[in-house]
Amino acid sequence: MNFSLADVAVRTSPDGVPLAVHRNGREWIVGAEPVRWYERLEWWKQSQRMPKGTGRVDVQVWRVQVRLGRNVRSELVTMELECDAQEGRWRMREPLSMAG
Numbered sequence: 001m002n003f004s005l006a007d008v009a010v011r012t013s014p015d016g017v018p019l020a021v022h023r024n025g026r027e028w029i030v031g032a033e034p035v036r037w038y039e040r041l042e043w044w045k046q047s048q049r050m051p052k053g054t055g056r057v058d059v060q061v062w063r064v065q066v067r068l069g070r071n072v073r074s075e076l077v078t079m080e081l082e083c084d085a086q087e088g089r090w091r092m093r094e095p096l097s098m099a100g
Contacts, residue, residue, distance in 0.1 A: 004094040018064050021079060028066035031076050035063045
């Protein structure tokens with residue numbers, strides 16, 4: 001799968017579960033139970049070599065339903081987030097979609 005990725009800041013629980021996503025100066029609050037899975041990392045699409053010193057071949061993905069700010073009337077939006085635990089980096093897959 002080809003995804004366009006955008007860096008985001010994610011606030012998590014002590015267990016690493018996403019609670020809020022910060023992007024473009026806005027805070028999106030998680031409004032439903034997130035779902036996590038792992039996918040094969042296609043490192044060859046991002047560089048010519050596997051990252052040095054790692055044998056990592058999987059990436060952690062979270063699907064979260066979020067609403068803008070703390071407005072409970074705001075519609076839920078579905079985001080898919082990739083977490084690179086080794087680098088402490090979060091990226092959001094594009095595009096966003098309205099929950100339905």
